[in-house]
Amino acid sequence: MKCQILTALALTLTLGACASDTKKEEREYMRSSDTRAPSSALAGASEDLRKSTKFSTLSQNIRFSTASSDLSPSSRRALDEIAAEMRKSVNSFEKVRISGLTDATGDSERNQRLSLARAERVRNYLISKGVPEEKVEAIGKGPASSETMASASQHARDRRVDFEIVE
Numbered sequence: 001m002k003c004q005i006l007t008a009l010a011l012t013l014t015l016g017a018c019a020s021d022t023k024k025e026e027r028e029y030m031r032s033s034d035t036r037a038p039s040s041a042l043a044g045a046s047e048d049l050r051k052s053t054k055f056s057t058l059s060q061n062i063r064f065s066t067a068s069s070d071l072s073p074s075s076r077r078a079l080d081e082i083a084a085e086m087r088k089s090v091n092s093f094e095k096v097r098i099s100g101l102t103d104a105t106g107d108s109e110r111n112q113r114l115s116l117a118r119a120e121r122v123r124n125y126l127i128s129k130g131v132p133e134e135k136v137e138a139i140g141k142g143p144a145s146s147e148t149m150a151s152a153s154q155h156a157r158d159r160r161v162d163f164e165i166v167e
Helices: 002-032 039-043 053-061 073-088 108-128 152-158
Strands: 095-102 136-143 161-166
Touching: 053 073, 053 161, 073 108, 095 108, 108 136, 108 161
Parallel strands: 095 136
Antiparallel strands: 095 161
16 A cells, blocks of 8 residues: 555656656747747737837947957847847838947958958847847948047957838
8 A cells, every 4th residue: 555655646746747757848949939020910010119228229239359240148148139139110100220340449341341250140049039030230431530540448348230211
C-alpha cells in the first residue's frame, strides 16, 4: 500500500513537472518566435506614429561604436520597440527616413559610406522585425558636424541614426 502511494505521488509530481516544462517551453517559443505582425494585423493598425512619445524617445538611443555599423544589444532592444510602434501605426505614415551619421574624424568618403551602412543596418533590422520594407528608407549623411576637435562625448553623440517621419 505504501509503495502504491509513493508511486502515485511520484507519477503526480512527474506529470506536474512535465506540464510546467511545457508551459515554460511555450513561453520561450512565444518570446523567441518571429515578431512579424501578420498582414491582417497591419491592416487594422490605426495609431499615429507622430504622436508616439515612445518612438521619438527610443529613436534617440541608436548609437554606434567608432568606425562601426554593428548594432549593440541596447540598440537592438530599442529597435525592437521601435519596430513594434511602427507596426502598430503603419497606416499613419507614408515612410520613415533613417539617416545615418558619423563623427567628423577620418576620411569624408569613408564617413559617407559608413553613415549609409549604419542607416541600412537599421533599416534591414526593422524589416526583419516586420516593418514593411516600402515604409522605411535609408540614407547616409556623412559627418553630423564638421568639428574634428569636438569632445569624445560629442563624437559619441554624432555616431547615430536619425529617424524622420515622411508624409
